[in-house]
Amino acid sequence: MNVLLVSQYFHPEPFLVNDLVRGLIERGHQVTVLTGMPNYPEGRRYPGYGWFRPARETFAGASVLRVPIVTRGRGQGMRLIINYASFVLSASLLGWLRARGRHDAVLVFEPSPITVGLPALWLARRWRAPVLLWVQDLWPDTLAAVGQGRLVRAIGSGIARFVHNRCAALLTQSMAFEQPLRAQGVAAQRIVYLPNWAEAHHLEAAPARAEGDPLARWKGFRIVFAGTLGTAQSFETILDAAAQLGVNAGVQWLILGDGSMRGWIETQIATRDLGECVFLLGRQPESSMPAYFAAADALLVSLRPAPVFAMTVPRKVQSYLAAGRPIVAALDGAGAQVIEQAAAGRCVPAGDAAALAAAVRELSRCSPQQRAQMGERARAYYLANFDRAVLLDRLEQRLNQTVSEYDASDGSRR
Numbered sequence: 001m002n003v004l005l006v007s008q009y010f011h012p013e014p015f016l017v018n019d020l021v022r023g024l025i026e027r028g029h030q031v032t033v034l035t036g037m038p039n040y041p042e043g044r045r046y047p048g049y050g051w052f053r054p055a056r057e058t059f060a061g062a063s064v065l066r067v068p069i070v071t072r073g074r075g076q077g078m079r080l081i082i083n084y085a086s087f088v089l090s091a092s093l094l095g096w097l098r099a100r101g102r103h104d105a106v107l108v109f110e111p112s113p114i115t116v117g118l119p120a121l122w123l124a125r126r127w128r129a130p131v132l133l134w135v136q137d138l139w140p141d142t143l144a145a146v147g148q149g150r151l152v153r154a155i156g157s158g159i160a161r162f163v164h165n166r167c168a169a170l171l172t173q174s175m176a177f178e179q180p181l182r183a184q185g186v187a188a189q190r191i192v193y194l195p196n197w198a199e200a201h202h203l204e205a206a207p208a209r210a211e212g213d214p215l216a217r218w219k220g221f222r223i224v225f226a227g228t229l230g231t232a233q234s235f236e237t238i239l240d241a242a243a244q245l246g247v248n249a250g251v252q253w254l255i256l257g258d259g260s261m262r263g264w265i266e267t268q269i270a271t272r273d274l275g276e277c278v279f280l281l282g283r284q285p286e287s288s289m290p291a292y293f294a295a296a297d298a299l300l301v302s303l304r305p306a307p308v309f310a311m312t313v314p315r316k317v318q319s320y321l322a323a324g325r326p327i328v329a330a331l332d333g334a335g336a337q338v339i340e341q342a343a344a345g346r347c348v349p350a351g352d353a354a355a356l357a358a359a360v361r362e363l364s365r366c367s368p369q370q371r372a373q374m375g376e377r378a379r380a381y382y383l384a385n386f387d388r389a390v391l392l393d394r395l396e397q398r399l400n401q402t403v404s405e406y407d408a409s410d411g412s413r414r
Contacts (some may be wrong), residue, residue, distance in 0.1 A: 001399060002030045004099055004129075006120040007109040008069075008087045010035035011059050012046055014286045016315060017109040019199045020134075022060045023392045031062040032103065034095045034119070036069035036087050041228055041259045041283070043073045055098070067094045075230070075260035081152075084113045091119035099123060104403050106131045108167075114139040114156065117163035130168035130406040132399065134194060136315075138177050141308035160184065168402050171395070176311035176334045192398050196315045197388040198322035202290055214288070215295040218279070220250035221364035223328060224296035226289060227316050229259035234304040237330055239268050239278065240353030241360065247276045251360055253300075256292060258283040293323035297371065298345065298363055302330040305351040313338055320344075321382035326374040328363060330356045342381035345374050 003024060010033055011018045024031050038046045048054075049066075057064040067090035073079040106124040110116050110133055117133055124131045140157035161184050164170060170181060171194040178191050215222050229235065242253045255265070255278070262280065269278050284292065293299060299320040303309040310333025317335055320327050327345035329336055336347045346363055348355035363371070 001104045001403065002032075002102060003399070004032050004034060004103040004106045004120075004123065005062075005109065006034045006091065006095075006106060006116060006123070008036050008084075008091075008113070008116050009040050009109075009111070010038065010064065013038045013040045015109070015111070016196055016199070018059070019197075019388075020109065020395075021062050023388070023395075025061040027392065027396060032099055033059065033062050033064045034091055034099060034123075035064065035066055036090070037066055037071075039069075039071040041075070041230075041257070043071055043075055043260075045071060065095065065098045067091050084115045088115050088118050091116075092122050095119055095123050096126065099126075103127050103129055105129050105399055107399070108133045109136070110134060111136040112139070112142055114160045114163055117167065118159070121163065121166055130402045131166070132169040132171060132402060133163065133167045134171040134173070135177055135181075136173050136196075138180055138308050138311060141180060141311075144306070144308070168406055169398060171398070173315075174311055174313045174334045180311070192394075194391060194395055194398075195313065195386055196318050197386045197391050198319040198382065199286070200388070201287055202293070202319050202322040212291065213295045214291050215254060218252040218254060220252050221297050221360075222252045222254055222295070223298045223300050223360060224254045224256065224292055225300040225302075226256040226292065226319075227314075229255070229257050229261045229265060231261060232304055232309065233259075233261070234302045234330065234351060235261055235265055235268075237302055237304075237351050237353045237356060238300070239265070239272065239274065241330075241356040242274055242278050243272055244353060244357040245277070245361060249277075249361060249364070251277060251364055253278040254281055254292075254296070255279065256281050256284050256289075289319070290323065293320070293325055296325055298326045298328050298360070299323065300328050301335070302356075303332075303335065303350055305332060305349070309350065310334065318382065318386050321378045321386070324375040324379035326363060326366075326371045327378060328356070328359055338381075338385075342378050343374070344378035344381065 007017045009015045037049045051068045070082045070086040072083040106120050108120045120131050139160040140153050143153045143156045164184050164186050170191050173196050175193050245251050301314050301316055313335045327339050329339050329347045330350050332350045339347050346359035348359050
């Protein structure tokens with residue numbers, strides 16, 4: 001099958017879409033990726049990339065078409081809106097000119113923003129092809145959760161309904177997404193559960209600790225957070241918990257990643273005198289994550305308390321489970337349920353700093369054997385529920401079914 005994959009983010013940006021493309025290529029499909037110039041999460045273009053070049057690349061056997069976009073800067077306010085809008089415009093115009101040949105299906109990878117679906121729907125008209133949207137963030141609910149105003153939420157709601165109701169299939173990373181999508185008018189038969197998986201390198205390194213401990217300079221109980229440093233991740237909860245435990249608890253909070261909240265976190269560490277127990281290690285290559293995970297005594301995931309985040313399973317949960325290490329989670333809803341079902345660590349309510357501090361203290365006092373058992377259960381749960389090959393099979397089956405059922409004459413299911 002010839003697939004056009006539309007994503008505002010792509011390699012070298014650290015998203016699962018990269019491994020999705022590898023998986024489709026491995027299975028014999030032809031893939032063309034339409035994406036922007038990489039600038040996430042730092043908000044500036046990566047070395048070697050400009051406004052317009054390189055316009056074409058190859059990745060794992062796929063053809064990559066890049067279009068110019070305004071960088072996201074600090075990832076806030078009007079700059080972020082312009083970033084989203086610039087991709088819609090560039091992808092719609094230049095994608096029409098550059099995406100040559102016929103495509104049987106258009107597959108969209110959709111973490112925020114939902115606007116990525118607009119050029120996909122427009123381009124699909126060229127080949128009268130179905131659009132399948134892999135919903136990673138649920139719009140417009142996400143807008144309210146991160147504090148956007150009424151006008152922005154209203155616009156986001158209109159775009160979400162427009163996109164969701166014109167896709168031939170919606171693939172959801174959480175089963176909890178189904179009801180909100182149906183409330184937008186999406187038919188149940190067009191909604192398919194497709195959770196995230198962990199990239200192969202996370203499985204290769206687990207469950208044994210990697211050679212060459214990258215955290216060797218930190219002693220005591222080492223808890224690692226890896227990922228985006230954004231408003232959704234509730235760093236106020238993490239820092240409050242760290243402050244409550246203090247230096248004497250022997251807990252080292254090690255934060256890997258970058259994002260819009262980094263400056264605020266640095267300021268808080270300094271003003272709250274947390275410099276001896278909270279450390280920002282910056283963004284590290286994705287390939288090095290297994291070594292950091294293997295060296296950690298526990299892995300940390302958190303989200304703000306909000307209804308939409310209670311429906312979400314953060315992608316790092318699958319990577320943490322695959323790493324075979326204990327997990328500490330300040331989550332509500334679907335993400336917490338996964339960790340609790342796996343019996344992989346400790347879960348506390350989102351936003352509850354006191355409970356998070358208590359959970360970290362309790363886990364630090366467990367024996368190494370007890371924590372090893374949690375890690376083993378995490379790994380086993382991952383293999384049983386999020387196996388990459390099984391999920392790629394499910395995606396491939398849905399692609400074939402959608403293409404075979406799609407009536408190109410009127411853009412509907414047969």
